[in-house]
Amino acid sequence: MIKVSQLSKHFGTVKAVDDISFEVREGETLALLGTSGCGKTTTLKTLNRLIEPSAGTIEIAGQNILQQQPETLRRSMGYVLQNTGLFPHYTIAENIAVVPQLQGWDKTKTDARARELMEKLHLSPDLLSAYPRQLSGGQQQRVGLARALAADPPILLMDEPFGALDNVTRTKIQAEFKQLDELTRKTIIMVTHDVQEAFDLADRICLMDKGRIVQLGAPADLLFKPANTFVKEFLAGQQMQLELRTTNINNLWELLPDVPALSAAFMPKSTTVWALMEILKNQPAISFQKNKQVKTINFEQLMSAFYQYRKGGYSHE
Ligand SMILES: Nc1ncnc2c1ncn2[C@@H]1O[C@H](COP(=O)(O)OP(=O)(O)OP(=O)(O)O)[C@@H](O)[C@H]1O
Known part of the structure; x- marks a missing residue:
């Protein structure tokens, strides 16, 4: 579905992403995991061309993304940001309607989809006429997900989607996320620095350090067959809990x-x-x-x- 080959991105002398290759299968959830500054967000943003690579290619469904208009490409992908990125002067309904409107949906279809997503994400339909600042952080994060899902894109990019939430809310939304039928069919790439989150939500984990991939595999592979001491040490603090969960x-x-x-x-x-x-x-x-x-x-x-x-x-x- 997504094929990244020898991708690099340099900012001046900083090698933010340094010659990485990986594939994401259709319907799979891949977590880009690593400490701050290892290149996760840069990698994610090259996928929807918010950042253009210094070298390498990215193919989606066999097509080189550099040969597509960025706007067309972005409409085929949902994007969930850490701080929700909701438009403050738009109501919740208007925020959810952004991509459907760009795609020319009529009002009845857009409204019905917004109501459907509000219900699926456990949000009261009364909130559709509210503004983002009137919602709690957890509610805003759910709306961010609803907005990304609105036009039912096959691919979802998520940058620390639960990062700004308190522990209790995060655990609750993560559990809902796992059970959401809308997400089971999607190809998802999620950036996180949270080991538990990666182990809980991803089919495979891509552990990065200094712009490079240290290990890419199923959670159990990283845990039970670590590629090197970096992987071992990265997981060491939570080894027992991860084993119980895996x-x-x-x-x-x-x-x-x-x-x-x-x-x-x-x-x-x-x-x-x-x-x-x-x-x-x-x-x-x-x-x-x-x-x-x-x-x-x-x-x-x-x-x-x-x-x-x-x-x-x-x-x-
Ligand atoms: N626009 C930019 N200009 C210059 N340097 C940048 C830019 N964006 C990222 N970098 C640098 O590239 C490196 C990788 O950054 P990136 O944001 O991809 O890391 P990250 O793993 O997502 O970290 P975080 O979790 O803190 O967001 C860092 O050293 C960062 O300072």
Whole structure:
């Protein structure tokens, strides 16, 4: 879907992006992760031509983006900014309508789409006539997402979309984000410096340092097969929590005791240890089924399997 080849961007002597190549598959969420100044935002902005590269090519659906009008290109991509970037003198409805209007939608269709997105993003339709300053930070961030999604673009670029929010609001909006059906079909590139956010939301993570890619892979690859000491040290502070959030019942299956189900309700085997720890606070046991084999586990059995898994080296396929 998106193919970046030998991309560089220099600002004077600063090599903001230094010869990077990567691909993003259709429907995938890729997180550009790294500390401040590593070149994430510059990389993102080259994709919608807010920044023109010094060298390299970018193809979207097989077409070189330099051969397209920037305006046409940008209309095919939603863009969510950290500080929302809402127009202060436009109402919420007018903000959401910006791209549909550029695309020549009529008023009825635009209004219906704005109402649909407000509902999906848990915003009251009463807010459509309000101005951005009358909304909380979390509400503004939701409107920023609604505006980016308005014309249903196939690609979504997000620059620290949850960065300005307090922890509680951020966790809530991240959880909603994961469940939003509008997003499951989209190809998403998200810039973040937050390791947990990248692990939670991305299919693959592109870890950058000093304008270069240090490792690009699934969250479990970075965690269990780090490319070098930089990757290890970058994740070190949160290693345990990331392992709990990345390991699921499929990974632990052979280590779990073989106990028949108490009921016929089974949870998906992709459920993470982290999620199960929360669920098992409130219920004594949970059942899973794999090829007709059933396992019912409680909190102690889950943790025991997890620690054996950690001790035994990971396969994590
Ligand atoms: N317009 C510019 N002019 C000069 N230097 C720039 C410009 N934009 C970015 N840089 C420099 O390029 C480097 C990469 O910046 P970039 O914003 O891409 O990093 P980042 O990883 O997104 O960081 P942050 O998370 O702080 O935004 C930095 O050293 C930055 O100072």
